Amino acid sequence: MATTFAHLSDLHFGRIDAPVLAALKDYFNRAHVDEVIVTGDLTQSGRRSEFAEAALFFDMLKQRATIIPGNHDAPVYNLWQRFVSPWKRFRDALNRDPEPVMFARNFVFVGLNSATRMRLSLDWSTGRLSSKQISKALTTFQDSQSGRLNILGIHHPFFPEPEAGSAGRAVIPKAPHILERLVEAGVDILMTGHVHQGRVRSVDVGDRKIILSQAGTASSTRTRGEMPSFNIIEAEGDILHTRIIRYADEHFEPEKTRSFARTNSGWQLTEAHDL
Numbered sequence: 001m002a003t004t005f006a007h008l009s010d011l012h013f014g015r016i017d018a019p020v021l022a023a024l025k026d027y028f029n030r031a032h033v034d035e036v037i038v039t040g041d042l043t044q045s046g047r048r049s050e051f052a053e054a055a056l057f058f059d060m061l062k063q064r065a066t067i068i069p070g071n072h073d074a075p076v077y078n079l080w081q082r083f084v085s086p087w088k089r090f091r092d093a094l095n096r097d098p099e100p101v102m103f104a105r106n107f108v109f110v111g112l113n114s115a116t117r118m119r120l121s122l123d124w125s126t127g128r129l130s131s132k133q134i135s136k137a138l139t140t141f142q143d144s145q146s147g148r149l150n151i152l153g154i155h156h157p158f159f160p161e162p163e164a165g166s167a168g169r170a171v172i173p174k175a176p177h178i179l180e181r182l183v184e185a186g187v188d189i190l191m192t193g194h195v196h197q198g199r200v201r202s203v204d205v206g207d208r209k210i211i212l213s214q215a216g217t218a219s220s221t222r223t224r225g226e227m228p229s230f231n232i233i234e235a236e237g238d239i240l241h242t243r244i245i246r247y248a249d250e251h252f253e254p255e256k257t258r259s260f261a262r263t264n265s266g267w268q269l270t271e272a273h274d275l
Contacts, residue, residue: 002236003106006033007213008065009155009193009230012072012220013053014044020228020247021057021219027245027252028061033232035104036063039193039215040070040115040155042090045077051093058094068111069098070155070193071127087113099133101140107149107235110137114154114172126170127156127194134178141185149235152182153191159203159212161195163225170194179205188267189213189233189240196222198229200242200258202267209266211240229255238262 006028028036043050051073058065074086081088087098102109114127141150158175172178182190182205189211190203198216202209216229227247232254234241239261246255259271 001106002234003034003104003149004032005035005037005151005233005235006031006063007037007039007191007215007231007233008218009039009215010041010070010196010217010220010222011038011054011057012041012044012217012222013057014047014050015220015222016053017219017221017228019250023247023251024219024228024230025057025060033063035109036061036065037109037111037151037153037191038065038067039111039153039191040068041072041193042067042070042094043073044220046073046075046082046089047077048089048093051089055093066100066102066109066111066153067094067096068100068153068155069113069115071115074115086115099136101136106147107151108140108144109151109153110140111153112137114156127154128173129154129178134181137187138181138185141182141187144186149189150185150187151189151191152187155192156194157192157214158190161197161199161214163197183208183210188262191215196220196224197226198231198244198246200231200233200244200256202260202269207265209268211242211260211267213242216244240267 042054075082098113100111112133191213196217199214203212218230229246232243242258243254244256245252257273260267
């Protein structure tokens with residue numbers, strides 16, 4: 001039985017493009033989606049009013065969304081709260097853990113919060129993962145039953161995206177080493193955001209291939225060279241069918257489709273179409 005995931009990111013309530021958001025709502029009213037995964041930056045500045053708008057949107061969905069924060073979801077203008085309790089507004093508005101773990105019949109999802117309350121550098125938009133967070137993901141995937149799809153969601157990228165400027169350079173520190181350990185633990189799919197550019201592809205980590213689902217901005221005016229988008233992944237056994245769903249002509253429609261098959265060396269591309 002297939003499971004269909006919608007991977008959204010970077011909605012940025014506070015910088016919403018209203019016609020795009022209306023089209024996004026319309027898509028989810030019509031589409032069959034089993035699971036909604038959101039990889040951060042629900043808000044622009046971490047304001048209570050922005051979180052309230054985000055909560056209204058997710059309450060509208062037929063599916064309960066699994067959500068992790070991004071760097072924009074810590075309060076930007078209330079530094080005291082940012083330092084003392086950066087994710088309180090996220091928890092209060094959405095009633096969700098910022099690091100969710102979800103077990104299902106055919107998949108396991110681990111969400112890690114790569115955003116930080118502060119950094120030693122002046123750029124607090126970059127992210128990191130602690131050894132404790134990495135151990136949590138490794139243990140969960142290692143204990144996962146054989147045949148389940150192991151999915152990791154974080155906000156910041158593991159791979160650079162040169163066309164996305166500084167956001168595309170905000171790669172998780174020690175990413176190659178972390179990726180090697182994740183692959184050894186059995187990770188199949190990485191879901192990331194932050195760069196506002198939509199991609200789905202297989203990537204090489206050592207001698208194995210895993211799937212990278214990088215979601216664009218789903219509904220904001222903060223585009224980087226392309227229109228808003230999100231990703232769809234349909235998983236059925238050892239086959240994945242993926243689509244980038246792009247905003248055009250006042251609605252969302254499929255732009256690129258890719259199919260992958262699980263092999264002894266990981267996930268291999270079997271079919272690709274640009275619509």
